[in-house]
Amino acid sequence: MTVMYNAKKTWDFMPMSLDEYNVSEHNGFLSPEPPLKRLPDPYYEPWENLVRYLVQYQLSGGFREMVQQLPLLSVDKLMGLKEYQRAYVVLGFLSHGYVWSLHKEPNENLPQCLSIPFCKVSEYLDINPIGTNASVVLWNWEVLNIGKDKADFPQCDSLSLDSLATLFTYTGSPDESWFYLVSVAIESKGGSIIKYSGEITNSVINKDIPGVISSLESFTKTIVEMTKLLLRMNERCDPYIFYWKVRPYLAGWENMESVGLYNGVHYDGTRCSDSKDQSVNAKQNSATKPCPLSSQDNAGDSKINHNSSQTEPYYRKYAGGSAAQSSLIQLIDILLGIKHYPVDGDALNKSKDPILNQTNGNIINQETSQIPPGNPYLMKMRDYMPGLHRKFLQDYSKAPSLRKFVFESTPDIEKTNLKKPAFFEDIQVEYPKDILNSSDESNTAYLNGNYALNSQVKMQYSLIKAYNKSVSSLGTFRSAHINIVKRYVVDQARRDYTNQTNPEISGNGKTREKFSTEAKANIGTTTDKKSILSSVLDYVTGTNDISPVKDKDNSKKNRPLMDIYEHGLAKLVDDDTVVLGTGGTDAVEFLKNIRDETRDSKI
Ligand code: HEM
Numbered sequence: 001m002t003v004m005y006n007a008k009k010t011w012d013f014m015p016m017s018l019d020e021y022n023v024s025e026h027n028g029f030l031s032p033e034p035p036l037k038r039l040p041d042p043y044y045e046p047w048e049n050l051v052r053y054l055v056q057y058q059l060s061g062g063f064r065e066m067v068q069q070l071p072l073l074s075v076d077k078l079m080g081l082k083e084y085q086r087a088y089v090v091l092g093f094l095s096h097g098y099v100w101s102l103h104k105e106p107n108e109n110l111p112q113c114l115s116i117p118f119c120k121v122s123e124y125l126d127i128n129p130i131g132t133n134a135s136v137v138l139w140n141w142e143v144l145n146i147g148k149d150k151a152d153f154p155q156c157d158s159l160s161l162d163s164l165a166t167l168f169t170y171t172g173s174p175d176e177s178w179f180y181l182v183s184v185a186i187e188s189k190g191g192s193i194i195k196y197s198g199e200i201t202n203s204v205i206n207k208d209i210p211g212v213i214s215s216l217e218s219f220t221k222t223i224v225e226m227t228k229l230l231l232r233m234n235e236r237c238d239p240y241i242f243y244w245k246v247r248p249y250l251a252g253w254e255n256m257e258s259v260g261l262y263n264g265v266h267y268d269g270t271r272c273s274d275s276k277d278q279s280v281n282a283k284q285n286s287a288t289k290p291c292p293l294s295s296q297d298n299a300g301d302s303k304i305n306h307n308s309s310q311t312e313p314y315y316r317k318y319a320g321g322s323a324a325q326s327s328l329i330q331l332i333d334i335l336l337g338i339k340h341y342p343v344d345g346d347a348l349n350k351s352k353d354p355i356l357n358q359t360n361g362n363i364i365n366q367e368t369s370q371i372p373p374g375n376p377y378l379m380k381m382r383d384y385m386p387g388l389h390r391k392f393l394q395d396y397s398k399a400p401s402l403r404k405f406v407f408e409s410t411p412d413i414e415k416t417n418l419k420k421p422a423f424f425e426d427i428q429v430e431y432p433k434d435i436l437n438s439s440d441e442s443n444t445a446y447l448n449g450n451y452a453l454n455s456q457v458k459m460q461y462s463l464i465k466a467y468n469k470s471v472s473s474l475g476t477f478r479s480a481h482i483n484i485v486k487r488y489v490v491d492q493a494r495r496d497y498t499n500q501t502n503p504e505i506s507g508n509g510k511t512r513e514k515f516s517t518e519a520k521a522n523i524g525t526t527t528d529k530k531s532i533l534s535s536v537l538d539y540v541t542g543t544n545d546i547s548p549v550k551d552k553d554n555s556k557k558n559r560p561l562m563d564i565y566e567h568g569l570a571k572l573v574d575d576d577t578v579v580l581g582t583g584g585t586d587a588v589e590f591l592k593n594i595r596d597e598t599r600d601s602k603i
Pocket residue numbers: 179182183186230233242322323324325326329330478481484485488489580581582583587590591594595
């Protein structure tokens with residue numbers, strides 16, 4: 001039985017109900033109920049039986065042979081969204097396991113037994129046919145039955161990190177599970193984010209300033225909780241395991257020329273269009289519904305070509321899995337009206353922002369809706385989100401803008417001394433634990449002491465303050481994330497492995513054991529959360545420059561080919577100065593830019 005979690009009333013301003021977008025005020029963008037642990041129809045046993053032993057067959061070296069023995073199964077017997085989601089997860093793990101098989105050269109040819117059903121299932125879900133945040137996070141979790149208090153699903157507000165488990169990993173390592181589960185726990189906070197977003201937008205529509213302030217404060221608290229969860233990555237995910245053992249499996253087939261995938265991957269027997277139709281079937285919902293393709297015979301589907309030998313191979317290039325594909329953070333950007341720009345031409349693009357271009361508080365070219373993110377990479381990541389979630393973001397972007405409301409509702413602020421930048425700088429918060437108690441003593445004294453100010457002005461001040469705190473809390477989340485990237489990607493990518501043939505020795509002659517000891521010393525013990533926090537918060541405070549240092553001796557020329565494969569997703573570019581993220585961008589520069597745009601959005 002499907003449980004209805006959403007009070008539709010709050011979201012009346014959207015064209016569809018939350019259920020129809022497959023999101024909830026309970027679990028955010030995670031499936032509202034735990035994902036299926038097996039496809040119910042025994043017809044799909046060949047997939048289920050193989051994926052269950054993915055790690056074991058990888059170790060045995062026989063995984064690809066096992067895949068090649070799979071029958072070509074139809075998607076006709078999949079019933080409803082949850083079964084399609086499960087099939088997408090299974091086929092994603094099988095496909096990445098095939099292309100990036102352990103200790104083998106990447107294989108650029110995805111066999112029909114995977115490529116054809118993977119494309120059909122992805123078409124139904126309106127998502128790219130590759131491993132994504134949806135396949136490793138959103139639909140890849142379960143709640144352990146380890147105690148009434150902890151796993152009391154669905155009564156608990158959000159899923160406790162300590163009672164979650166993954167359904168699949170590529171490596172079988174707890175570190176990989178933890179990497180996904182931290183994201184699951186963060187995503188589960190999306191329930192509250194969606195709830196408060198709906199409340200805020202309703203209050204904006206009703207011009208209810210106290211309502212906006214109250215919901216914004218709860219919204220901010222939730223972002224702080226998300227940041228604290230993000231920092232727990234260090235507890236049980238070793239950067240070495242993540243970077244050298246897990247990340248290679250998450251890699252996509254775009255910008256992968258260096259490991260031999262010059263054209264991407266050939267999805268044998270398929271000719272689907274690469275360009276994603278941004279629209280989504282508005283009627284598609286979580287109720288049982290046949291696949292739009294399932295009524296057709298495979299051979300009758302114009303996009304499927306079974307006789308692949310008669311045509312040129314059709315290659316596809318897709319980016320690898322990344323939490324940049326999370327709808328949750330983009331939702332927060334949309335609600336707060338934070339706009340991101342292409343890295344090049346920044347100034348040019350910013351000059352077009354109607355909200356940033358204000359003179360004496362008057363907004364030029366007023367917009368009626370919220371501003372969606374405009375960074376090409378972030379926009380591209382929407383093709384890697386489930387279509388219903390993408391649709392949710394698109395529709396929510398058209399809702400009345402909170403940021404515009406804050407500007408329009410605070411006309412008296414500039415007539416007071418409160419307008420001085422110094423007062424508002426006090427609102428800046430760079431430290432999660434202080435975020436809700438940040439000092440604005442001077443303003444408070446001013447407000448309390450200045451009886452000439454009426455309650456209207458005080459209310460306006462509180463509105464700006466609540467808004468800025470929310471923006472700050474997102475900036476803090478992004479700073480914490482940059483630090484994680486520094487620890488898990490940049491530091492690892494910079495390790496000198498010249499002349500090392502054994503990937504277990506990750507650099508500078510340090511064995512994994514030595515590295516782990518050193519890493520633990522750096523971040524404190526897992527029980528010493530305060531020490532982990534303070535170590536991480538060194539970066540959060542923004543004083544550390546985490547740009548990679550140029551290491552001239554680290555020549556790529558002599559690296560064994562296998563080491564380059566092991567390098568996986570994030571790569572040093574030719575001069576070894578820059579670490580590339582999934583999308584082929586300079587990861588750190590990109591993330592700093594996004595973080596700075598967030599901070600700059602304070603009013
Ligand atoms: C070991 C953990 C993590 C690493 C190494 C990591 C790495 C990265 C990298 C390299 C990027 C740059 C773009 C790309 O390559 O896709 C990125 C972007 C991003 N990541 Fe992570 N990430 C981690 C965990 C997380 C978690 C748990 C979240 C929470 C949802 C998250 C959310 C994001 C978002 C939203 C972006 C897009 C940029 C932004 O909006 O600020 N990441 N990440």
